[in-house]
Amino acid sequence: MNAPPQPHSNQRSQRDPLPRAGRRDSFFDNAKYLAIVLVAMGHSWEPLRDDNRALAVLYMVVYAFHMPAFIVISGYFSRSFAFKPHQIKRLLSGVVVPYIVFETAYSLFRRWAHDPDAPVSLLDPWYLTWFLAALFIWRLTTPIWRSLRYPLAVALAIAMLATVSPKIGNDLDMQRALQFLPYFVLGLCLKPEHFKLVRTWRMRIVALPVFAVALAVGWWAKGNMNPDWFYHRDAAQELGGDWWIGPLMTLGMFGCSVLLTACFFAWVPGRRLWFTALGAGTISGYLLHGFLVKGGIWFGWFDHVSGPLGVLLCTAVAAAAVTVLCTAPVRKALKPVLEPNLDRFFREDDAAARAAKTSAPAEGPATTDRPKVPAGV
Template identity: 85%
Template sequence: MNAPQPHSSQQTPRRPLPAVGQRDSFFDNAKYLAIVLVALGHVWEPLRDGSRTMGVLYMVVYAFHMPAFIVISGYFSRSFAFKPHQIKRLISGVVVPYIVFETAYSLFRRWLHDPDAPISLLDPWYLTWFLAALFVWRLTTPIWRSLRYPLAVALAIAMLATVSPKIGNDLDMQRALQFLPYFVLGLCLKPEHFKLVRTRRMRILAVPVFAAALAVGWWAKGNMTTAWFYHRDAAQELGGAWWIGPLMTLGMFGCAVVLTACFFAWVPGRRLWFTALGAGTISGYLLHGFLVKGGIWLGWFDQGWAEGPLGALLCTVAAGTVVTLLCTPPVLKALKVVLEPNLDRFFRPDENAAKAAKTGAPAEGAENRGKVPAGV
């Protein structure tokens, strides 16, 4: 009989954690898959009224795709502390793209749909609300990091927002406040929390959970307005009593967290053909809206070919293919001048970085510069 092997040799070797400055394939995969779901949701929107199945899929996807995206954004914003290089990154990676694409979308709408549409940087339109909200969330990160119960406070603020119809549209603050708990949840998460959902058991459990979500969506279709998933209106504006808003906030937060956890359970952790596309999700996010809105205004989805199951399948495949192409490195490189411009000439030199360069020591906060960016 062979002698038993040492216990250590029987253990399955663990995958090493990414080195400092190295991108994590899991998060790049999650960002890419999330942006594909965003594009699918936008394409399914004009198709949902003619098909109950499309309407159900639309509701289920909208229940968690943006929460998942926002959780990732919050997770990678944990180190934000108003350091010079962080401020510069916030301006170049969030503020400049917001100004450029908010203007571009407004001009696009005036040209193709509504000649009298206003151009206002204070009233985000369509996709640009996320950049405005991310700017607000990132600025408040140090506050959430210092609170003892940040998630509870964020949920309380979101609940109050749903009973405050007079908040207004400036920077789409209603959405920023109602989606705030997901960003704060990301700030509170640690690597071990993601490991808890990335197990075979969780992948198996995710199957009946999504099946139940589809069943609930089948019932909710026609019995519930999808406007609740947009988080852009107070309860009174949706025709409900004020007290429904806080209850819906808690209920939808719970559902979104469960579905997001199931989504993360299915995200592969190894490097795949689409992993590199996770670095270009911001271009896919901001560009696909022109095609979707243009298609709606030009009547593409009203044509005969878009009707029925085959038409819905063709639209789905087309949306996934287009957003994938928009996330590729050539597109990201072509848009770098507006998505991540070099603004060094507009900022004072980072004295801490200069001092570190002279001494050979790492600059303060340098350990986070090479990691996955916190934006889309």
Template identity: 65%
Template sequence: MTQATGQLADQERDAAPRPDAEAAPEAPPPPARKRDAFFDNAKYLAIVLVAMGHAWEPLRDDSRAVSALYIVVYAFHMPAFIIISGYFSRSFDFRPDRVRRLLTGVVVPYVVFETAYSLFHRWAADDPSMPISLLDPWYLTWFLLALFVWRITAPIWRLVRWPVPVALCIAALATTSPDIGDDLDLQRVLQFLPFFVLGLRLKPEHFQLVRRREARLLAVPVAALTVVFAYWAVTRMNMGWFFHRDSAQELGSPWWAGVLMTFALFGCSLVLTACFYAWIPGRRMWFTALGAGTLCGYLLHGFLAQSASTWGWYGAGWLHTPPGAVFVTLLAGAVVTLLCTAPVQRLFRFALEPWMEWAFEKDPGEERHAK
């Protein structure tokens, strides 16, 4: 769900009313839309959880507790972020300025980082056979491609009478279809679709409901029980369900299990996402400004995560002990925090928020308003 991300802040700007192109030229421009600290805080904390989850991957085989926390986090961290992305896409249409921001803030970063990740893997893993394919997103770039697909379908979901149930049915059908393949990472696009559509339908008062004191108090035992359940379930279920990238048959289950798991995981993810939102502060915090750089932190930390697995950074035995797991967790949080800061955003603005006015025709409506 910016200044350097090129997607979520664009969505926030989209939510602001468009100045009337026929208004009197003497009229002063409307004031800039004020950012909501709650959403910036939520985006930052969600990205921190993403980085921590990636840092835990090499530790899962040595710790059942780490594995339990891993599946709990994976049950809601991307849904929480995707719901916010959908929420700020509510007013998206094919108005020229919004399409331009979609292209420069989502499509261009996708092309740049898909190419960069592929070249990096070729070099780091000494794998010259690694293809550069914009049709088969690799590692973290799937989210950019998914966001593009979801956003261009946003006007359709505003017309559908029961958008969330329809999106859930599409997601369930995807899990029964192993022939979908890896092109465009459609399994993830379709299986995560209900969360985006839900975000499209939410209103500010819905977020207020989960931020009430009663919700905060209830979130504590719910989260604690979820961790306990995950500790029990981690050796009894396939973690692949939480990645939303495979069909039921590819996970070794019958097709109907995919339908059941789609609805079960959607409900589980919503409950945990509500718990997560319940404890997000609504006031400005020291990390609030970092919410504007979440895509920067998301994409850049992937190079470090890949380096860790390729170059054996987890070789030290003490890292596989409880103190080592704590150290890895704190280090991941610190690194992704650094990558979300304004200096890093400015350094990578050429890729995440490129100036591309030269590539687009001038909108006549904007020209009239500028006169």
């Protein structure tokens, strides 16, 4: 008897949102690009939101999920980190060196443009560089989280304790590293099928009322909640609350952020688009756009922005600027500091060299040693 007809392989691959192993997944590149655009737009809104309630509400909603989304992706592609020589080399070249270079550059820029007495310190991350410091800490602890039975519960407990510990201090911005830790650990726990669950039309439809409710809650929160909670850089006491509010806010904001992140992923396209290739260069866009935003604040550029049209124009400029900063020419120009060759500082290891050649390239702010994943990350 004839076997039943099998679906054509091309049709099957089109229906399956998870691509074949060993290729970059357009979904993750798209997610990183869209997230970095939201980051830049949010930073451009910051000096404009005080006199614009609608913009302040949108600012809070975006801040609730754009960095959590980045951090979840960072954790997801850090799952294979196990202190192998080539992984240590990539961690130093892709995270530590950019941190040193850009922390120094931002400190000098601040002294030149705004505050001549601003300190230059590699222990106190300023503005955007906190992410690289936190990523270094998270990546080093990856084997611990991978070995625990309940890693997410432990990470949440640590984040809750951080919010009641104002004496942690500013060294390496540990408050942020600890309070954002659950999102990284969540990424470590995720599998390809989890992303497949949110990449459906049903989830896209559900995401619309979820975002509508988030905007409504944001409208209420404006004036009733300190927006600094979204930065995760202070303890509850430093934000004017009782100590017990910190753990409750940690749990509440984690739930809201994860829900909004899932809704964001639901609307991220899975196919290759004009901006997909830019997802591989989000680290340059992330680190460079801060000079434009801070320069705009210190030099008074935002003082000339007024009215809805002005806000829209400012938003479009921010999106366009960060897009340009993610392009291949910019990445190539910054390669000596974003992906320096440190081979001369390491012992030659044939096995490590072979492993490094077969590993995927580093990524966005979520620079990582990535395992072989289904289709194209």
